[in-house]
Amino acid sequence: DAGITQSPRYKITETGRQVTLMCHQTWSHSYMFWYRQDLGHGLRLIYYSAAADITDKGEVPDGYVVSRSKTENFPLTLESATRSQTSVYFCASSSETQYFGPGTRLLVL
Amino acid sequence: GIQVEQSPPDLILQEGANSTLRCNFSDSVNNLQWFHQNPWGQLINLFYIPSGTKQNGRLSATTVATERYSLLYISSSQTTDSGVYFCAVSQGAQKLVFGQGTRLTINP
Numbered sequence: 001d002a003g004i005t006q007s008p009r010y011k012i013t014e015t016g017r018q019v020t021l022m023c024h025q026t027w028s029h030s031y032m033f034w035y036r037q038d039l040g041h042g043l044r045l046i047y048y049s050a051a052a053d054i055t056d057k058g059e060v061p062d063g064y065v066v067s068r069s070k071t072e073n074f075p076l077t078l079e080s081a082t083r084s085q086t087s088v089y090f091c092a093s094s095s096e097t098q099y100f101g102p103g104t105r106l107l108v109l
Numbered sequence: 110g111i112q113v114e115q116s117p118p119d120l121i122l123q124e125g126a127n128s129t130l131r132c133n134f135s136d137s138v139n140n141l142q143w144f145h146q147n148p149w150g151q152l153i154n155l156f157y158i159p160s161g162t163k164q165n166g167r168l169s170a171t172t173v174a175t176e177r178y179s180l181l182y183i184s185s186s187q188t189t190d191s192g193v194y195f196c197a198v199s200q201g202a203q204k205l206v207f208g209q210g211t212r213l214t215i216n217p
Contacts, residue, residue, distance in 0.1 A: 100152035
């Protein structure tokens with residue numbers, strides 16, 4: 001199906017574990033983004049990518065790692081999850097207009 | 110960095126009413142977009158509007174870039190319009206900075 005998808009949609013993990021959130025888009029958009037959404041903070045940019053193999057930090061990158069070996073995929077890894085990383089994570093892609101995936105709800109216990 | 114302020118923070122209306130949501134930004138931008146987050150959390154792009162006016166059905170938006178504000182108009186509100194409306198701007202590289210949103214509640 002065309003569009004932008006995220007997996008998993010829901011994830012429960014424990015402090016210290018590594019977690020990878022997946023993002024896949026079918027539009028061949030150059031730009032892809034990861035945001036987190038928390039009550040009281042709105043949407044904050046974690047990392048973004050202008051093209052395959054080009055990534056850069058956003059507003060809140062600490063504790064996260066990204067890669068982009070293929071244009072269509074942009075995984076986000078929490079190397080050692082912390083409770084403060086409990087959040088809703090949105091992936092997005094854009095050529096000009098930005099389109100969001102459905103989100104991943106992550107709970108870190 | 111650039112600041113984005115949205116007003117009002119909350120708005121409660123009856124079905125059929127019209128509303129105007131405002132977005133002020135602190136510096137010049139080359140990209141401004143409006144999004145709707147529905148009660149299920151899905152974020153939908155409404156408009157890409159760095160300047161000028163656009164209309165899509167009951168929704169329209171106007172951006173006056175020289176005065177650093179944008180307005181989103183919703184006419185004849187329906188309960189499905191409920192949710193949070195976000196304005197987001199960029200000064201380059203398509204990195205959007207989001208406002209805190211306006212929570213709109215439409216009562217039947």
